[in-house]
Amino acid sequence: MADQPESYSHPPQSGILARIRGVAPTLTATHSRIAEAILADPATVAGSTITELAERCGTSLTTITRFCRELGLAGYPELRLALAAEIGRTDSRPPQDPALIAFSPEDPMSAVLRSLLVTDLHAMEETAAQLDLAAVDRAVSALVRARVIDVFAVAGSAGVAMDLQLRLHMIGRPCVLWTDVHNAICSANARDHRDVALAISHTGTTAEVVEPLRIAKERGATTIALTNFPRSPISDVADIVLTTAAQDTPLRAGAQAARHTQMLVLDCLYIGVVQRTHDASQRLHATASDALVKHRLPNR
Template identity: 40%
Template sequence: MTNDLKDSFSGAGAGTGAGPGPGTGGDAPPAPAALAAKVRTLAPSMTRSMQRVAEAVAGDPAGCAALTVTGLAELTGTSEATVVRTSRLLGYPGYRDLRLALAGLAAQQESGRAPAVTADIAVDDPMADVVTKLAHDEQQTLADTAAALDTVQLGAAVAALAGARRVDIYGVGASGLVAQDLAQKLLRIGLVAHAHSDPHLAVTNAVQLRSGDVAIAISHSGSTGDIIEPLRVAFDHGATTVAITGRPDGPVSQYADHILTTSTARESELRPAAMSSRTSQLLVVDCLFIGVMQRTYESAAPALAASYEALAHRHSPRTR
């Protein structure tokens, strides 16, 4: 993504060209606890100058909260306009609102309720440190995703799934594994669900969808063409569409009736985005599954029990 294109996402109300999609927030600034998650999620799509501002506020919220907009611009080697644009991209009307959130985040970290950012995994880290750092990042990713997840959008997606005639789920790479996980969960409680990682099959199946069906796209970047195209086709044919993405302002959102935002740990050389995004995607998938189970319990519980019994019978010792 070029800097010019990145800058197009930095203004107030920036989106995909069709305006902000549902479930993207924007009505109220993020709570202090969600600020760090927003920085981690959005930093990769920012310009380098905006990243410097974001990294500064995430790394030293107390210090930055004490700075004026001019002071933060000087600290990061950027401009006041860049500081304001970064504030708006993070969900705050202006820098004053961001400073208030930074002060709140600093207070939480001081009290121990918000963990400080830890160092990335290094090539020469002992295995004990690798385990500790990975566990911290996984826990933080789950906490960030839970804090940012729009439960209204989640409830609407659950309602659509619970009454769906058919569910198609699109994902490639690591997201494809998450798509398969959701499909097999839904199948075990009696829903007709299929995961598609082949883009051609995904589109040809999407053509068959209609009102009463559900299509789910899973894409951390929100810009994977092989995922966007089948979701667009499903949207155009009247299906209810859901996007599970770490970039709610990405192109996938313009074809999504409901957007479920995921968070991710900081990407590093030894921990790529695909690896860290999978954790948050699986949390959202599990939330969808439990929600559907609750809504369809009378039919879902017997179906799940039957699947357990069938599997247990398959793996039991054969009798002569």
């Protein structure tokens, strides 16, 4: 059974806005109106009664309660607490002005740099707040036990996946990145209960990634998905679902927007593996570094 959002193990105050954005594409029209009202003005909703929110959204009290339960919350009081906690966290940092995430041809590079810094830091903070650490722990355990680790990723997600593959190789973990769907399917077909398949897709809808993960699951491998949208198709074929909280911006959409948040989660997995295999990992890392010294040019 996948670690789906219906059974959140992190506290309700963790990343509630990111959680709402993550499930937004799968919400009904009525629930979408509620989500939009919350995302547009979380502070007002945190201070509103359930009746006030229902009137604002043109819906019933029962529907508001159902929406809360769809987020894994007990009810509206818990939603208000979660929103208040998140507002308290964000009050200490500069507001994310929408103007900061848009670029114009006239912008100086200093403005571009600040925009990138604000959006990336915000996305990483939200990812950390909503990340299910129990799921991360299960993923690390699976990676440590794995005979073979297959990683499926394409396009922008392949860049962060390659970094993970190289680092795991350096500490002796048998990890292979597949970016071609035909090769990925062939490798997935050869997996069994001793193996792990990790798929990375920002949208969770990339067929070239979802299909090999599905095959690996059918063959008995432990399957892990890293996505921004926990109710996307990739989650249906994953035993463990890890989520990011990136937001698309005008010039950075999809995997481009998610790159730093994906790397944050993959760093957690890598460090977790190193912690559990510390002596062997340290030894292999040191000997690999020594072996690579002769390939470095001297400094001037």
